[in-house]
Amino acid sequence: MERPLSPFMFPIWYRFQITSALSILHRLTGIALAVGSILLVWWLISVAAGGELFAATHAFLASPIGIVLLFGWSIAFFYHLCNGVRHLAWDAGYGFEIKSASRSGYAVLAATVLLTAITWLYVFLV
Numbered sequence: 001m002e003r004p005l006s007p008f009m010f011p012i013w014y015r016f017q018i019t020s021a022l023s024i025l026h027r028l029t030g031i032a033l034a035v036g037s038i039l040l041v042w043w044l045i046s047v048a049a050g051g052e053l054f055a056a057t058h059a060f061l062a063s064p065i066g067i068v069l070l071f072g073w074s075i076a077f078f079y080h081l082c083n084g085v086r087h088l089a090w091d092a093g094y095g096f097e098i099k100s101a102s103r104s105g106y107a108v109l110a111a112t113v114l115l116t117a118i119t120w121l122y123v124f125l126v
Contacts, residue, residue: 018105026083029076036073067125071120078115 047055060066086104089095095104 017102017103022083022105022108026080026087029080029083030075033080034072036069036076039069039073071081071116074119075116078114078119079108082111082115 043057043061046054061070086095086108089104095101
């Protein structure tokens with residue numbers, strides 16, 4: 001049997017790599033940010049409109065569903081930001097070694113968790 005040429009044979013022939021998973025996650029968080037931006041625009045319109053529309057929007061965003069959506073959007077934002085910086089380093093020609101690419105991937109995940117935690121601690125403590 002010959003080895004396949006396509007890396008899309010994940011379960012059988014292709015070994016898991018963090019860089020592959022983070023690349024897919026980068027695309028998914030980009031989509032999540034685009035969809036989440038609709039919520040941001042809705043909030044901005046409600047602020048401008050004021051009154052009942054703002055009260056309803058605030059009630060939704062302060063509800064458990066709204067908090068979960070905002071939390072997920074902030075995770076997507078920080079991940080996409082940190083991984084975007086990583087891609088800029090790659091564009092400059094740095095970090096292509098296998099060990100370096102793997103380390104920077106874990107650093108992106110750690111930075112995402114740290115930045116999200118700091119942000120939400122600020123939200124709830126201040």
